[in-house]
Amino acid sequence: MTEQGVTPRSEDYSRWYNDVVKMADLADYAPVRGCMIIKPYGYELWEGIQAGLDRRFKATGHKNAYFPLFIPMSFIEKEAEHIEGFAPELAVVTHVGGKKLDEPLVVRPTSETVIGHAYAQWIHSYRDLPVLINQWANVVRWEMRPRLFLRTTEFLWQEGHTAHATKVEAVEETMRMLDIYADFAVSEAAIPVIKGRKSTQEKFAGAEASYSIEAMMGNTWALQSGTSHYLGQNFAKAFDIKFLDEENELQYCYTTSWGMSTRMVGGIVMAHGDDKGLRLPPRLAPIQVVIVPIWRSNDQKDTVMEAISRLQRELVDAGIRVHVDSREGLTPGFKFNDWEMRGVPLRMEIGPRDVQSGTAVLARRDILGKDGKQSVSQDGIAETINGLLVEIQDNMFAQATEFRDAHLHRASTYDELKEIVTDGWALIPHCGSAECEARIKEETKASSRCFPLEENKDFDVSGAVCPVCGKPAVGLAYFARAY
């Protein structure tokens, strides 16, 4: 990072990201390679994400539970695709108290297996269904190229695991949770997302079908920000999750799983950040309003701080998350920059003249400079601020949507695709083959993101061909550089 602040995005996006995460005190690398320490400011952001998701899960009938960190190696091996997908990333406990274990224990990379084993004991009859459970947990997938929040060996997430009597119900659940993730991203994180189905190559190891929400970052790269998997009867068969149906016949359950992780924190940084640093959507910002006192003499200080405590109380009472920056020995200008870098949506400045005139200066993070600055009356300040916070949230979503939409393009030829993915996402009729996806990845670094649900709704696949291989297309797919 430079002395002035973060590295400009235009100069080096990757360094800009690292600078912002570190300077804004969101996270840092841990002494163990690939692991991270989530610092208080970053963790508060995660707590906001947790609250927004947990509320939605509970409103749709899900309960939280907790399953063990350690999974017997034999469990992981039961579902063939599953072990194949996860084997290279598994951390394994072999010794305890200096003695070797009979069976090595895997530190969970995800919990379908151990939860499947439990569900097989819990579920007996159709009356026990559906089982709708979520857990908040840490998981470990060894990461060779770690990036804070985006790819870390250990990360925090929630993983939902549900079991149903019918395929229809399980598919409905899969789509319900995908919708919940999209709603969360849009309403709370102010990030527009594209819902879609992952290609066969990109789906979860062991799933019948995987769906994701894909978000566009500030460099136009894609970030898979939440996934919802329809597992069919794959795990039910591997773990013997059966129930007696209403006709007293023994049937396998249909299961789903879905997750969102601390990766979302990185997504918020990259979807909204600018050259000055972080920009946080008001709904999730740990601090929504920072108050910077301005004074020269001690007399002025007393007057100003007195007014500030009154205003602070008013804002807290109105449920606004407010922080007063009363640090000594720092200029107001330094503080302004500091809080802009930390992405606080709204800054309030109060000096002696404001106290006298009963006003306050408000400066918006989403509109820098004079255009985003106004003097407002201290009367009804909470209402004024609540209104502005809604405006900022809406504006950030509009900005992100405008940016995204300007970088989504249809491609009819492979050459067009190659051109588009240098600065956007290309939508092509896609054959769905592993070969084409590998070739595109190799030649353009863009990976298959998804078959978007919306765009495929009215798409007539007959006659459409894949511009890469010329074979019949199975649907429209987005390709993009991705994290």
Add this chain to the structure above:
Amino acid sequence: MTEQGVTPRSEDYSRWYNDVVKMADLADYAPVRGCMIIKPYGYELWEGIQAGLDRRFKATGHKNAYFPLFIPMSFIEKEAEHIEGFAPELAVVTHVGGKKLDEPLVVRPTSETVIGHAYAQWIHSYRDLPVLINQWANVVRWEMRPRLFLRTTEFLWQEGHTAHATKVEAVEETMRMLDIYADFAVSEAAIPVIKGRKSTQEKFAGAEASYSIEAMMGNTWALQSGTSHYLGQNFAKAFDIKFLDEENELQYCYTTSWGMSTRMVGGIVMAHGDDKGLRLPPRLAPIQVVIVPIWRSNDQKDTVMEAISRLQRELVDAGIRVHVDSREGLTPGFKFNDWEMRGVPLRMEIGPRDVQSGTAVLARRDILGKDGKQSVSQDGIAETINGLLVEIQDNMFAQATEFRDAHLHRASTYDELKEIVTDGWALIPHCGSAECEARIKEETKASSRCFPLEENKDFDVSGAVCPVCGKPAVGLAYFARAY
């Protein structure tokens, strides 16, 4: 467990505990030895505990953060007492993706070391102090004799870690957190606790002094339910946590750590449970009121369910956690027993006659039978119930306090101690030696619980001798059978 319900406490306390935990669906053993699955009802109880603690931590200026699960073995070895205490319980990751690691990684048993390492990077000047951080996490300590919630190889907890400029501040913090644990236990869990200092033998590996809250279970055994450690400069020296003081001199910090875990769930079960099963304090009960509909004909059912939905809405609006047991094919009597076993503080029965007369029958879990049952008006039902929930909370605390106080005794001789600890806690002048503690443990199975703060306040130690060895006492100490 018997067909009728849980094994009576008087018959076999240990089986009673297991029956309650399993029949009330709080938890179950996991496929990995010593690990547990916390089921939704048990996890909701834990969520209540989390909320009660988290609120208190934040109100006293603490922030949450997250540190890594894996700790390099070399870190654990840096503090001599620490590694000695934890070595036999450590689970160690040696392999990743099939390859052997250069340095084995310990799955955290507690995080003083890895957090100490981070604080050494973060803290430079007195201006950075105090650092007041808590984390919610899972930890692993290999357990040879597991018991659900009480002793499990993996458990969930919070661990606070703070760093201070002076000894005075660190000691104050240690006592502040001990007080917070006691306040939580009393106000939310309705469990009276004794605050005290652990003996040298029982203190945390690496601490200068450990304090705990000790609670009495229904069989008079003690449960250490929360601990707060003053770590002095031990970890600061091992991990080089230094700061420049106001005179620009380099000084070591003083640190503290403190934790409460899922063990508290077991404590609530055992402090309040009776022969019928669980009894949950209203403040923490996942369901505060269960409504059982009573009807014979379908006509009656419609009328009853309509009234119930109205009442349910009223209670939900008043912030009361309510559940309607609309299961078909089960008698009201079966449901009454079921919810009594699950410890729901208040049951509401509504039948056709209640609908007609605008009344409802309320039955208290803390007072079984006719004495705890009353017919109340449906008008102002939320207020009535809120009042009753407070009464139940208070009564449960009073019952637990009365029981505890009846089983606390002063002992002047070793024989008295032996007698007392068969059914209570014995308070003796104690020399504090490892030898006496070991002898008492060996001969009576009672362990040193603590030097209680309150009882030692006015105790004149001069002339007091340990009844076991006859040497001078250092203070009054409680001895008791313990989990």
